Amino acid sequence: MSLDSVVIVGAGHGGVQVAISLRQEGFGGRIVLVNDEPGLPYQRPPLSKAYLLGKINATAMLFRPETFYADQRIELVHDRVAAIDRQNRRVMLDSGSALDFGHLVLATGAHNRPLNVPGSTLGGIFGIKTKADADFLSPLVKQARNVVVIGAGFIGLEFAAVAAAEGAAVEVLELGDRPMARAVSPQMSELFRAAHEGWGVKFNFRTGLAELEGEGGKVSAVTTSNGRRLPAELVVFGIGVIPNVQLALEAGLDIDNGIRVNSSLLTSDPHISALGDVAAFPCVQNGENLTRLESVQNAVDQGKLIAARLVGKPAPYTALPWFWTDQGNLKLQIAGLSIGADNYVTLGDAAAQQLSVLCFRGEELIAVESCNRPGDHVFARKILARPPALTPATAAAPDFDLKAWEAANRP
Amino acid sequence: MPTITFIEHNGTRHEVHADVGQSAMQAATFAGVPGIPGDCGGACACASCHAYVDDAWAGRFAPAEGTEYDMLENVVERQPTSRLTCQLVVGADMDGLTLRLPAAQF
Numbered sequence: 001m002s003l004d005s006v007v008i009v010g011a012g013h014g015g016v017q018v019a020i021s022l023r024q025e026g027f028g029g030r031i032v033l034v035n036d037e038p039g040l041p042y043q044r045p046p047l048s049k050a051y052l053l054g055k056i057n058a059t060a061m062l063f064r065p066e067t068f069y070a071d072q073r074i075e076l077v078h079d080r081v082a083a084i085d086r087q088n089r090r091v092m093l094d095s096g097s098a099l100d101f102g103h104l105v106l107a108t109g110a111h112n113r114p115l116n117v118p119g120s121t122l123g124g125i126f127g128i129k130t131k132a133d134a135d136f137l138s139p140l141v142k143q144a145r146n147v148v149v150i151g152a153g154f155i156g157l158e159f160a161a162v163a164a165a166e167g168a169a170v171e172v173l174e175l176g177d178r179p180m181a182r183a184v185s186p187q188m189s190e191l192f193r194a195a196h197e198g199w200g201v202k203f204n205f206r207t208g209l210a211e212l213e214g215e216g217g218k219v220s221a222v223t224t225s226n227g228r229r230l231p232a233e234l235v236v237f238g239i240g241v242i243p244n245v246q247l248a249l250e251a252g253l254d255i256d257n258g259i260r261v262n263s264s265l266l267t268s269d270p271h272i273s274a275l276g277d278v279a280a281f282p283c284v285q286n287g288e289n290l291t292r293l294e295s296v297q298n299a300v301d302q303g304k305l306i307a308a309r310l311v312g313k314p315a316p317y318t319a320l321p322w323f324w325t326d327q328g329n330l331k332l333q334i335a336g337l338s339i340g341a342d343n344y345v346t347l348g349d350a351a352a353q354q355l356s357v358l359c360f361r362g363e364e365l366i367a368v369e370s371c372n373r374p375g376d377h378v379f380a381r382k383i384l385a386r387p388p389a390l391t392p393a394t395a396a397a398p399d400f401d402l403k404a405w406e407a408a409n410r411p
Numbered sequence: 412m413p414t415i416t417f418i419e420h421n422g423t424r425h426e427v428h429a430d431v432g433q434s435a436m437q438a439a440t441f442a443g444v445p446g447i448p449g450d451c452g453g454a455c456a457c458a459s460c461h462a463y464v465d466d467a468w469a470g471r472f473a474p475a476e477g478t479e480y481d482m483l484e485n486v487v488e489r490q491p492t493s494r495l496t497c498q499l500v501v502g503a504d505m506d507g508l509t510l511r512l513p514a515a516q517f
Contacts, residue, residue: 024445043452050454060433060453065441072443297457300450324456331478333456374478378458378485403485 003310004029007091007101009081009247011035012044013296014276015107016063017303019074025311031073032099034091036080037130040066045296047134048158048238049326052141053165058131084251086269103310106248106259106267106274107303110241110294115150119212124219125235128155137236144168144234148222150209152179154325155238157196161327163234164199171230172196173207173222183323185338185357188369191350195330204228241294243278256280258292263316265306273309275302284318285337285366297322320385322377329353333377336367336384345395347402348373356380356402358395365390368402379406386411413506417444417462420514429501435510436460436497446512453497458482459516460496465509472499488513 006022008015011033019033035041042061050056069076079093090100112127114120126137141147147163149156152174163170176182178189179196193203208225212235222230243258254260254268258280265273265281276299283291301319308315323334330353341359348355356376359367368380379402383390388409394400417425417439429438439447439460451457455478464472469492475483479498483489496510 020443045452045454056453060437063440064443068441068443296451300448322457324451324454326454326456331456372478373481374455375481375485378482382485 002029003027003102005032005100005102006030006105006310007032007034007099007103008105008107009034009091010107010109010244010276010278011037011041011076012107012109012276012299013063014109014299014303015105016041017300018105018107018275018307020064020072021304021307022310023072023074025307025313027307027311029102030075032075032077032101033069034077034079034081034093034099036078037132038078039131040064040069040076042131043296044129047131048128048155049162051131052128052134052138052159052162054138061131081247084247084272086251086272089271101271104272105306106272106278107276107299108244108247108278110243110277112237113240113242115209115212115237115239117209117211119214119219122212122214122219123217124233125212125237127237128159137234140234141166141168146231147171147234147236148173148230148232150235150237151239152176152181152203152205153238153240154180154183156236157192157327158325159236159238160196160201161199163236164196164201165328168234170201171204171222171232172201173204173209173224175206175208177205179203183338184332184334184369185341185344185359187344187346187350187357188332188355188371191353191355191371192327192330192332194350195328195353199328241277243280243292245278248272248274248278256290258290260290264309264314265302265317273306275299275306281317283321283337285321286339291337293321295321295323320381322381330371331374333370333374334367335370335377335380336365338367338369341366343392345392347376347395347400358390358392360392363389363391365392365395376402379403382406383409413501413503413508415439415501415505416507416509417447418509418511419444419446420512429505431501431503433501434497435462435499435501435508436495438501439496439510444512446516447496448516449497451497455479455482455495455498458486458495461486461516462494462496462510462512463490464492464494464499465511466492468508471504486513487515 259274343360
């Protein structure tokens with residue numbers, strides 16, 4: 001019997017992509033997109049940068065206008081899924097109603113890892129995950145004089161750049177010894193450290209958060225793990241996320257740092273797929289190890305793959321991961337995964353804030369990080385997606401140019 | 412409300428009503444034009460909204476510069492009229508603009 005209905009839980013990049021791609025692939029059955037946030041589905045990346053700075057409005061963040069969903073017969077349901085009844089292929093909603101599914105797609109994303117020190121529930125303390133968070137934060141960041149950012153990852157640093165641009169004194173607490181240590185090479189960390197310090201941001205490395213102090217219910221100061229006390233009217237934290245696996249867990253699906261899926265992005269139930277931030281998949285670029293990636297590209301490409309499978313065009317997931325972050329005048333684009341990199345070759349000039357770092361594991365090129373060298377990024381994506389491989393010795397030659405090499409080495 | 416015509420590589424035409432101030436990429440994605448994924452949402456990060464400005468309109472836009480220029484240098488099938496449509500802001504004077512899509516994005 002052919003598939004008659006797909007229910008998608010979660011309306012971020014992954015969930016919306018499945019719905020759009022299903023229709024593009026010619027799927028004629030029922031599509032229901034269950035969204036636990038108010039309003040139309042929107043894109044999250046601008047929340048910590050362009051939207052917060054007021055460069056773009058809420059409409060510009062929407063994936064599609066309301067008419068699109070009606071025209072494409074994509075039913076938007078504002079509700080929360082309370083439980084999955086795998087036996088009867090049905091999801092139960094908080095409102096008390098239920099939805100039958102032929103296939104279920106879990107695109108439930110992740111939530112911010114919360115602070116767990118005394119004072120965490122004071123006002124003026126924010127993670128950035130939803131439009132509501134950004135809407136609360138936007139006027140405050142314009143007023144705040146003293147801002148403390150917990151965590152020097154992408155989100156924390158994107159926000160630090162915004163707060164510094166708005167004129168606040170910004171202190172960043174980071175347990176590691178450099179910015180974005182989990183994501184980028186030491187060379188790229190150094191460029192971003194210098195740039196942020198140039199904007200007035202102060203870093204406190206190897207420093208945790210001990211306590212948040214308040215006055216009248218609002219945060220007023222931060223005490224660090226090494227005893228420093230920093231004034232703060234506004235605290236923003238970005239200390240990682242936790243995948244939203246609860247529904248899948250309660251339904252008895254395999255969980256392993258996320259909802260475990262196979263190379264087709266199917267869960268341990270053949271009638272249920274999972275994708276995006278919540279899914280742990282065997283990643284080709286990570287030695288087939290179960291990997292969970294938090295990125296737009298991952299959600300979008302996995303959404304397209306699931307939609308194609310559901311209309312009878314199955315394929316293993318092999319897409320090259322890529323990422324970006326915008327901080328001040330810096331655009332960092334990353335192609336590939338640098339896990340296990342032990343050898344780096346740089347192109348460009350860090351002092352001029354134009355740098356690409358080619359990350360090798362032994363002789364194998366595994367990732368390219370490009371700051372304000374978008375051309376390198378585009379070529380890196382091509383080079384990483386297919387043979388022949390670029391070696392460190394070739395890349396380290398004087399006047400080496402990615403574009404010329406790619407042109408000379410097309411299969 | 413300006414109307415922009417997107418022509419897919421296979422010749423399929425899409426006449427799209429765009430809002431002034433929107434990007435051409437957003438006008439296309441909002442209307443569901445296939446062939447412009449616009450994956451990064453207009454951050455000029457992914458090069459998946461490449462299009463050719465129709466010759467009649469080619470001189471009407473300021474040339475691509477900065478990040479857009481660098482990204483375009485490296486897209487497949489680049490032509491002198493290539494643009495990333497996320498960087499083309501729709502103006503009231505753009506009624507009738509035609510954008511042609513390449514065979515493949517990125």
